[in-house]
Amino acid sequence: MREKSSDLHVQAATIGIHIVDILGRPVSAIPSGQGMTLLDEIAMSAAGTAAATAYGLARLGVATATFGVIGNDDLGSWLRNRLQEEGVDVHGLHSASGVPTSATILPIRPDGSRPALHCIGANRLLDEHVIDFDVIKKARHVHIGGSFLLERLDGTPTARILKYAKEHGATTSVDVIGVPDADFERVLGQVYPWIDYFLPNEEDALMLSHSSSLHDAIRWFHGRGVRSTVITLGERGASVSEQGREEAVVPAYAVDVVDTSGCGDAFSAGFISGIIRGKSPVDAALIGTAAGSATAQGLGSSAGVKNEKELEEFMANTPYLGELRA
Template sequence: MYGIGGKGGIDVYDVACVGILVADAIAKTVDKLPERGKLQLVDQLDLYTGGCAVNAGIAMARIGLNVAIIGKIGNDGFGKFMYSVLKEEKVDVSGLVIKPGSSTSASMVLVDSSGERSFLHCLGANAEFTDTDVDFKIIEKSKIVFIAGTMLMPSFDGGPCARVLKKSKELGKFTALDTAWDSRGRWMKVLEPCMKYTDLFMPSYEEAVQLSGREDPEEIADVFLSMGVKIAVIKLGKDGCFIKDSGGQKYKVPTYEDIKPVDTTGAGDSFAAGFLTGISRGWSLYECGKFANAVGTHCVMAVGASTGIKSMKEILDFMARYE
């Protein structure tokens, strides 16, 4: 059991999400790009909140956790949109740094007919976020510190991230880390300083292969565990997840195969939200994996990273129907 106790008093956060905030303009359905200089119609074009910290934070708040978010946005239209939605979703925004003159990070998300998505991304204010922007008064009042979106915060990745994790561990916090795809190919050079301060590491299979140089999920997990991670979770998409901890416990947890994905945007972040919910509630690793798969499944059943996320009771009822 890796639980850290139940929900505390009103001033205690279950999770502090530290990381990227992104406004997502999602276009659906895009199976091919328009010819150069030409116009192409799409069925739908909508604006949603996105970014790993936001997606996971909103998902956990909807499930019923007390969540704070720490990151940086611009004082622009996208930033005001993000701020207002987070407040509506009951995520504490006191840790957000609003930087005049900076543009809020944004993505153009192209969703094809299978539900798979491709991105055009502007780093914006996420590129300026660093460890000195982190409000440790919030960290001190949080049970779990979740770094969400490593590889997309060039002023935070590597040493600054490791410093935040190290200080969080010194404060007695449970630490978790998720990563994004590294288009610059740095991979383990960025993450290595962070691993020994990380209790829970949750990369996707594709990211994990790049980081470890291995292809078998258990061999991948062993690489991360050898670097000091306490629990390695490999997200396997439609195949569920593989979990292994430093004590040798290991599980392959299947997911819900008969669900047709509508949009996979935010699925990995929703999975992370589900797993962290289990950790915060003291569940076994297998129970954490089952719940994480169910939350990820709800995510892909609707367009947008958070649209499909339901309450704890609704997700548990969904799981019970598949028992």
């Protein structure tokens, strides 16, 4: 008999966006007409703010279940198998007929940046009925990945999930995919009080808070009930601010950047793994910047460290890019 997610030992649960990324590098320009450009590398990655975070957590030895919707197609089968190979519990990854698995084509520029050509696909079908609340009850941490692109989960359903998780002893985190013309208040207004760790990037933090400075954004989120802001700053590392404490800035690590896709999700995985293991938010964020920096050295979300030992060696042997300000 196949086990249910609720029968398994789970430390972390991720809920949200599951994507297959198809990446190629280096792409300086898209050829016109039917022209062709030769690339050095093409890869596929398990990606998305729930899938890649689950993937990274499992690699770091955290027992992780993920919840989402994929298509009943070849890409969906590949994504399920890839997550399972890394040890992620995929019982909560539902297959839907008549809709494609979410996928993104990413032409990676020589500097590691990239545009995105995205098919939202099955992700728009994720709702509360997909989630096993017995897992949420038992998990030590619950992460929502992809607010603003979760049409049936954004707003009240997300607030209910996080409230339930906290009532049963879990810590919580939320990452967003910023959409400039979205209804910010509908999506997150009632969610903020249930967030222990809010994990946007700097651009999204400023946009969501209608702020012109990071300091003002942090104060705004705290005023809405967020316990701690953990805001990624790209090559400048990450800002960590707990309610009632001074902001700390942890550095990124000095690496040769190949591709920045998946770095934010790797950061989330590293940070959450630290929180689950009892680290302070600042120390957990340093694990996060290490995981994100390591991922930037290769192509795709799966390019980072393969296990906790590799991450520890990376942190011991790689210099900071900047200073730790705590």
